[in-house]
Amino acid sequence: xxxxxxxxxxxxxxxxxxxxxxxxxxxxxxxxxxxxxxxxxxxxxxxxxxxxxxxxxxxxxxxxxxxxxxxxxxxxxxxxxxxxxxxxxxxxxxxxxxxxxxxxxxxxxxxxxxxxxxxxxxxxxxxxxxxxxxxxxxxxxxxxxxxxxxxxxxxxxxxxxxxxxxxxxxxxxxxxxxxxxxxxxxxxxxxxxxxxxxxxxxxxxxxxxxxxxxxxxxxxxxxxxxxxxxxxxxxxxxxxxxxxxxxxxxxxxxxxxxxxxxxxxxxxxxxxxxxxxxxxxxxxxxxxxxxxxxxxxxxxxxxxxxxxxxxxxxxxxxxxxxxxxxxxxxxxxxxxxxxxxxxxxxxxxxxxxxxxxxxxxxxxxxxxxxxxxxxxxxxxxxxxxxxxxxxxxxxxxxxxxxxxxxxxxxxxxxxxxxxxxxxxxxxxxxxxxxxxxxxxxxxxxxxxxx
Amino acid sequence: xxxxxxxxxxxxxxxxxxxxxxxxxxxxxxxxxxxxxxxxxxxxxxxxxxxxxxxxxxxxxxxxxxxxxxxxxxxxxxxxxxxxxxxxxxxxxxxxxxxxxxx
Numbered sequence: 001x002x003x004x005x006x007x008x009x010x011x012x013x014x015x016x017x018x019x020x021x022x023x024x025x026x027x028x029x030x031x032x033x034x035x036x037x038x039x040x041x042x043x044x045x046x047x048x049x050x051x052x053x054x055x056x057x058x059x060x061x062x063x064x065x066x067x068x069x070x071x072x073x074x075x076x077x078x079x080x081x082x083x084x085x086x087x088x089x090x091x092x093x094x095x096x097x098x099x100x101x102x103x104x105x106x107x108x109x110x111x112x113x114x115x116x117x118x119x120x121x122x123x124x125x126x127x128x129x130x131x132x133x134x135x136x137x138x139x140x141x142x143x144x145x146x147x148x149x150x151x152x153x154x155x156x157x158x159x160x161x162x163x164x165x166x167x168x169x170x171x172x173x174x175x176x177x178x179x180x181x182x183x184x185x186x187x188x189x190x191x192x193x194x195x196x197x198x199x200x201x202x203x204x205x206x207x208x209x210x211x212x213x214x215x216x217x218x219x220x221x222x223x224x225x226x227x228x229x230x231x232x233x234x235x236x237x238x239x240x241x242x243x244x245x246x247x248x249x250x251x252x253x254x255x256x257x258x259x260x261x262x263x264x265x266x267x268x269x270x271x272x273x274x275x276x277x278x279x280x281x282x283x284x285x286x287x288x289x290x291x292x293x294x295x296x297x298x299x300x301x302x303x304x305x306x307x308x309x310x311x312x313x314x315x316x317x318x319x320x321x322x323x324x325x326x327x328x329x330x331x332x333x334x335x336x337x338x339x340x341x342x343x344x345x346x347x348x349x350x351x352x353x354x355x356x357x358x359x360x361x362x363x364x365x366x367x368x369x370x371x372x373x374x375x376x377x378x379x380x381x382x383x384x385x386x387x388x389x390x391x392x393x394x395x396x397x398x399x400x401x402x403x404x405x406x407x408x409x410x411x412x413x414x415x416x417x418x419x420x421x422x423x424x425x426x427x428x429x430x431x432x433x434x435x436x437x438x439x440x441x442x443x444x445x446x447x448x449x450x
Numbered sequence: 451x452x453x454x455x456x457x458x459x460x461x462x463x464x465x466x467x468x469x470x471x472x473x474x475x476x477x478x479x480x481x482x483x484x485x486x487x488x489x490x491x492x493x494x495x496x497x498x499x500x501x502x503x504x505x506x507x508x509x510x511x512x513x514x515x516x517x518x519x520x521x522x523x524x525x526x527x528x529x530x531x532x533x534x535x536x537x538x539x540x541x542x543x544x545x546x547x548x549x550x551x552x553x
Contacts, residue, residue: 033465033467033468033529034465034537034538035537036529036530036537037468037529037530038530129524130469130470130507130524130525132469132528235515236478236515236516236517239513239515239516239517239518240476240516240517240518242516243472243474243476243513243516243518243520244464244474245464245465245466245472246466246472246520247466247467247470247472247509247522248509248511248520248522249511249513249516249518249520250511250513264515265515266515297531297532345532347532347533349535355535356535356536356541356542357535357536357541357542357544357545358526358527358533358535359502359526360500360501360502360526360542360545362500362545376532378532425530425532426530427528427529427530427531428468428469428528428529428530431467431468431469
């Protein structure tokens with residue numbers, strides 16, 4: 001069974017009902033790349049400790065009550081060593097508070113830069129599509145790098161008696177495919193069911209909030225049933241789930257091969273339960289592990305302003321271009337030519353026009369009555385970004401609008417102070433896979449008795 | 451004249467990892483799914499026009515079991531780059547949702 005995304009919540013009654021159905025294990029995905037590269041860059045979880053602790057406590061109590069394994073993947077959101085240590089500490093804290101005793105496996109996914117450089121030199125790192133540049137330099141620039149583990153490290157931990165598994169970055173599906181594969185279930189239904197389970201209640205017809213999901217997985221078929229009685233699955237809602245956040249809706253790639261759903265048949269068992277047959281799996285010739293790396297681009301400061309002056313709005317782009325030029329001149333005076341020429345990135349988002357779609361916005365020429373601007377400056381240090389932003393907002397506040405005579409003030413600032421330091425800015429920097437010698441060498445494990 | 455958003459139960463865009471952007475069009479009625487599929491309106495040429503993607507980089511999938519159509523392109527900007535305006539890629543679908551369907 002799936003306990004919902006750790007930290008995003010599930011209904012306690014749903015978990016209780018699912019436990020009454022005697023599951024063989026509880027799995028929880030605790031992370032994603034969706035929130036951006038910051039979690040991997042800084043090691044901070046995207047959810048609060050209180051939210052993660054609430055969900056984890058209920059899952060741990062349920063698993064210990066039923067004496068079944070609890071598998072947590074992508075601990076602490078990004079699954080790097082800092083993220084993982086944070087989540088493991090919460091697990092120990094809950095164990096103390098609830099007087100639980102169990103064997104815990106901690107599986108690391110943070111990657112050693114020397115190991116990756118050796119793999120790169122040996123031609124064992126290859127790009128996925130879309131291809132982005134990669135070199136030793138990218139490895140060096142990375143704040144943290146994780147590998148996305150397959151089902152094998154989970155299986156090894158269970159075979160060694162782990163009752164709670166806290167794993168670093170994991171493919172969402174390996175968490176749920178591990179136990180069925182260990183019990184000898186065919187890989188097609190095991191991986192396909194895992195994909196349906198990984199987002200919890202996302203595969204129901206009308207999702208009201210995040211919740212648990214339950215699957216009965218066999219070698220011929222699997223059955224999906226929501227433990228929340230207000231929810232229903234339909235053949236189309238289950239089939240549709242392989243669309244969610246995937247690039248290909250019928251073939252899903254895992255470290256050990258490809259899940260093939262083109263031959264899958266979805267049928268209603270009743271008005272809320274669905275059976276899936278015919279799921280296929282094609283083993284890969286080469287076992288591969290996907291990498292995720294996060295590098296610091298710089299430090300950022302933003303400022304939010306509103307404009308509704310009709311004259312200014314009628315010439316907004318030219319006016320902003322002029323402001324950008326003036327900033328450069330003033331930056332040379334204050335910070336010197338090195339900073340002024342390529343030492344910062346100024347970006348201006350125009351909400352109310354194309355703040356969301358940028359260059360792809362087809363309605364650029366619609367008349368404007370009000371826009372919100374977000375000025376965003378990225379530079380080598382926070383001090384420099386702050387200094388540049390105060391310069392930008394001051395110059396823009398009083399930059400002339402030709403149709404008005406006299407001193408103008410152009411920006412409605414909703415906040416004081418007007419500059420908001422955002423801290424370090426991180427970006428993802430690799431879309432590559434590694435060929436490891438075996439499924440375990442990138443994922444060292446420690447066992448402890450809690 | 452019906453727009454795609456009038457007959458789809460869901461028009462959605464989302465990251466498929468930090469480097470790809472994917473659009474999903476889901477239908478509760480199979481005839482609506484077929485109507486859009488058969489119209490050929492969701493073409494590579496259209497995606498190229500709207501998002502500037504070279505046709506060879508565009509993938510379009512029709513899955514009748516899910517009554518869904520998926521289009522995947524490389525993200526116009528890598529997630530989190532300074533110019534990226536949509537970390538989740540979740541609000542990039544509007545021009546497609548507003549497409550008018552031939553009668």
